[in-house]
Structure formats: C-alpha cells, structure tokens
Amino acid sequence: MGRMHTNRIYLFVAFLLLAVFVVAACAPNPRAQLISPDMVPEVKGQAFVPPTPTPVPDIDNLSEEEIYAGLPADVAALFPGDTANGEQVAASAGCIGCHRLDDSNTVVAPSWGGVADMAVARVAGESPALYFYLSITQPNAFV
Numbered sequence: 001m002g003r004m005h006t007n008r009i010y011l012f013v014a015f016l017l018l019a020v021f022v023v024a025a026c027a028p029n030p031r032a033q034l035i036s037p038d039m040v041p042e043v044k045g046q047a048f049v050p051p052t053p054t055p056v057p058d059i060d061n062l063s064e065e066e067i068y069a070g071l072p073a074d075v076a077a078l079f080p081g082d083t084a085n086g087e088q089v090a091a092s093a094g095c096i097g098c099h100r101l102d103d104s105n106t107v108v109a110p111s112w113g114g115v116a117d118m119a120v121a122r123v124a125g126e127s128p129a130l131y132f133y134l135s136i137t138q139p140n141a142f143v
Contacts, residue, residue, distance in 0.1 A: 057120035059128060069127040079129075 059067065068076055090096050098109035119128035122142075126134075135142050 057117050059116040059120050062120065062128070067127060068129045070130040071127070071133055075133055076129075 068079065090099075099112050100106070101111070102113045103111045116128060119131045122128075122131050131142075
C-alpha cells in the first residue's frame with residue numbers, strides 16, 4: 001500500500017509540472033518576461049508614444065513676487081526672516097518632535113525636506129508662501 005501511495009504522489013507531481021509548462025506556453029511569447037518595463041500597448045498601424053513627463057515644481061524658477069503673492073501685508077512685512085530664529089522657534093515649539101528635514105520619519109508628520117518645491121504646486125493659484133502661512137495658521141485646511 002505504501003508503494004501505491006508513493007506512485008500517486010509522483011503522478012500528481014508530474015501532472016502539476018505538465019500543467020505549469022502548458023500554462024507557460026500559453027503566454028504570447030513564452031521566452032519574454034511576463035512583467036517587463038519595456039511592455040507597451042500596441043495597436044496595429046500606430047506607433048506607441050510614451051506620455052510626456054510631468055514637470056517637477058521648482059521654487060528657483062519663481063520670482064519673489066510669485067513666491068510671496070497673496071500674503072497679508074502684515075505677514076509680508078516680516079520678510080526676509082531670520083533663519084536662525086526660525087530654527088529656534090521650531091525647536092522650542094516642539095515642531096521638530098514630529099517634523100524632520102529629511103525623509104527618515106514621516107509616520108507622525110510630513111517631512112520638511114523639499115517642502116519649498118512641493119509648495120509651488122500644492123494648491124493651484126496659491127503662492128508657496130501663502131500655502132505655508134495657511135498651513136501654519138489653519139493646519140486643518142490641508143489635512
């Protein structure tokens with residue numbers, strides 16, 4: 001009885017291997033990878049044109065007027081600010097307890113790394129400085 005059971009196992013394994021080969025042979029090109037970065041849709045008679053990449057926002061491409069547009073006059077009068085004072089406020093107010101300047105910990109709060117470039121396109125028609133001002137004074141507006 002043990003030999004009969006062993007034969008059934010061998011038969012099952014052989015059938016399973018055969019099924020794998022049959023399924024693999026059904027692929028359009030069995031030698032090609034099933035998932036490949038080079039796979040593109042093809043339509044007879046038409047060439048595939050990849051989409052144009054979305055431009056990456058860059059605050060360096062904006063003028064000072066574009067950066068600070070829309071800020072309340074009393075807030076705009078504070079610029080340029082003192083970066084050392086800003087670092088001290090961020091530390092004393094506990095901001096750096098959750099926020100980081102790199103992407104090492106974004107579980108609790110967003111990273112401040114690259115935030116200026118992100119703010120360029122965060123809200124359509126809104127300047128980066130106005131976005132930051134509203135993010136600080138009305139944080140729930142962007143959560």
